[in-house]
Amino acid sequence: MSRAQERIGAWIGWAFFADLASALALTFGYMFSRSVTMQYPDKEKWLPYARYRGHHFLKRDQEGEIKCVACELCARICPCDCIEVIPYQDDKGNRRPAKFEIDMARCLFCGLCEDACPADAIALGQQYEFSSFSSRDLVIGRDNLLGKPGKAATGGGVVAARLNTEQDVLVETSEPHGYNWWRNIRQT
Amino acid sequence: MELIVALGLIVFKVALLIAILLLLPLPLTWLERKIAGHIQQRMGPMRVGWHGLLQPVADGIKLLSKEDHIPAEADRFLFKLAPILALAPPFVVFVAIPFGETVSVLGAEITLYVSNMNVALLFVFAVIGLEVYGVIFGGWAANSKYAVLGSLRTCAQMISYEIPMGFAVIGVVMLAQSMSLLDIVRAQADVWNIVYQPVGFFVFFVAGLAEAQRIPFDLAEAEGDLGAGFHTEYSGIRFAFFMVSEYAIVLLVSVLVVILFFGGWNGVLVPLPPLLWFVLKVAFFIYLFIWFRFTFPRYRYDQLMAIGWKVLLPLSMANIIITGIVLF
Numbered sequence: 001m002s003r004a005q006e007r008i009g010a011w012i013g014w015a016f017f018a019d020l021a022s023a024l025a026l027t028f029g030y031m032f033s034r035s036v037t038m039q040y041p042d043k044e045k046w047l048p049y050a051r052y053r054g055h056h057f058l059k060r061d062q063e064g065e066i067k068c069v070a071c072e073l074c075a076r077i078c079p080c081d082c083i084e085v086i087p088y089q090d091d092k093g094n095r096r097p098a099k100f101e102i103d104m105a106r107c108l109f110c111g112l113c114e115d116a117c118p119a120d121a122i123a124l125g126q127q128y129e130f131s132s133f134s135s136r137d138l139v140i141g142r143d144n145l146l147g148k149p150g151k152a153a154t155g156g157g158v159v160a161a162r163l164n165t166e167q168d169v170l171v172e173t174s175e176p177h178g179y180n181w182w183r184n185i186r187q188t
Numbered sequence: 189m190e191l192i193v194a195l196g197l198i199v200f201k202v203a204l205l206i207a208i209l210l211l212l213p214l215p216l217t218w219l220e221r222k223i224a225g226h227i228q229q230r231m232g233p234m235r236v237g238w239h240g241l242l243q244p245v246a247d248g249i250k251l252l253s254k255e256d257h258i259p260a261e262a263d264r265f266l267f268k269l270a271p272i273l274a275l276a277p278p279f280v281v282f283v284a285i286p287f288g289e290t291v292s293v294l295g296a297e298i299t300l301y302v303s304n305m306n307v308a309l310l311f312v313f314a315v316i317g318l319e320v321y322g323v324i325f326g327g328w329a330a331n332s333k334y335a336v337l338g339s340l341r342t343c344a345q346m347i348s349y350e351i352p353m354g355f356a357v358i359g360v361v362m363l364a365q366s367m368s369l370l371d372i373v374r375a376q377a378d379v380w381n382i383v384y385q386p387v388g389f390f391v392f393f394v395a396g397l398a399e400a401q402r403i404p405f406d407l408a409e410a411e412g413d414l415g416a417g418f419h420t421e422y423s424g425i426r427f428a429f430f431m432v433s434e435y436a437i438v439l440l441v442s443v444l445v446v447i448l449f450f451g452g453w454n455g456v457l458v459p460l461p462p463l464l465w466f467v468l469k470v471a472f473f474i475y476l477f478i479w480f481r482f483t484f485p486r487y488r489y490d491q492l493m494a495i496g497w498k499v500l501l502p503l504s505m506a507n508i509i510i511t512g513i514v515l516f
Contacts, residue, residue: 020484027227027483037231 045161047178053109053124057148067121070097074113082106100142105135126152213435214244227482256424266329271429274322278436281315284308286370288453288463308369320346330421338417342408348496353395355504359388359511360448373452380451387507389449391500396441404484442473
């Protein structure tokens, strides 16, 4: 097709609103495509990836003892100074933390404590729902940290969940694997 | 006795019409938000009722319970008058609009219109022209720069688009040899006017979009540059009045397009009840309005004026001349 013909074709298309029609067709197609909304916290919840840095947790060794040796390296490296460790000697003669407190209100989730730890005792886990009405409640102690969920095993998906407001506001889920959220994204 | 029955019937019809017009914005706002959401790959309202169906009711309660604020520097009388002036014309217009021929209820034939005026079309345009007063007063009385700019734009837009709109229907009147909407629909029993008057339909529909202040002609309430246009300063129930009148005009333009160009309640192929045909056609045009809103960007002010005066007006005049020559 010559350039003149192309130009005439473009003019005819312009006169009959070909551009507007193609726009309408596009939005019509989008209207019947899947919605990308994640219905959190009503129906769904995002499972983070294994690399996600959420709420800290303290690990135990095989005997069930806390791994932490209270070397205070995490407290040293912490850029916002939010970890406080006080060591003591337990009955086996090991150095263990008597007090291990993290002020979650100040933490910036950089993960440096995890990198610095020589005993592989502290890490940032998958939990991301720990908002509170009082910043005082965000100071988490040793026993609390031991009970926090660890790193995500699978992660990267949307699971069915339910908002529970009876005692505390909790988004509960029982599914271990989610569907891949990216499948809803329209590829054009 | 017959007089009382006839009067009672008219009062009942008017009451029903008002109730429908007042309640229709509720499903329409829900529909608009749902369609907007799905076009933008969202879900729209989901939390109040089944799929957010009760969201408009919640919004209505919210609007009713909000403070009815009048700005300190405002002209209080005009400020209070404007929403009513904006609300009344779309309601009055529906008196002249037929929704069908007759239905038989309990053996009695009941007409599906309040009155069959022989100048219905003229009445519609005359009354809808009054709509602009509500906008002018609302914008001026609020004493706010955004409101004044919005109302200035609205006035210019409404006045310049009413002319091609009025010209566009002359072709239809010529074909039907009547200004009564009932006769216009009856004249389309075999072939709809869209076949003979595609240009007239195009001009009327575009002018209708501008008249209803919908995208791509919603300069009056361009959120980006004017806040909310002429009703920037309104809140609570007065704001709701403006919203109701806006939806009533959307409905009115859809109804007029269907009556004038798409055969009213005349069906094709599928034998459905006439009233259902009418409702389906109107619903399609309302959907078209909403679909346009979330597809097109807004025209610039000079483009708006250029389209009105340099495109639609010559087109509608040419349409009149060609229709006249062909009929002659």
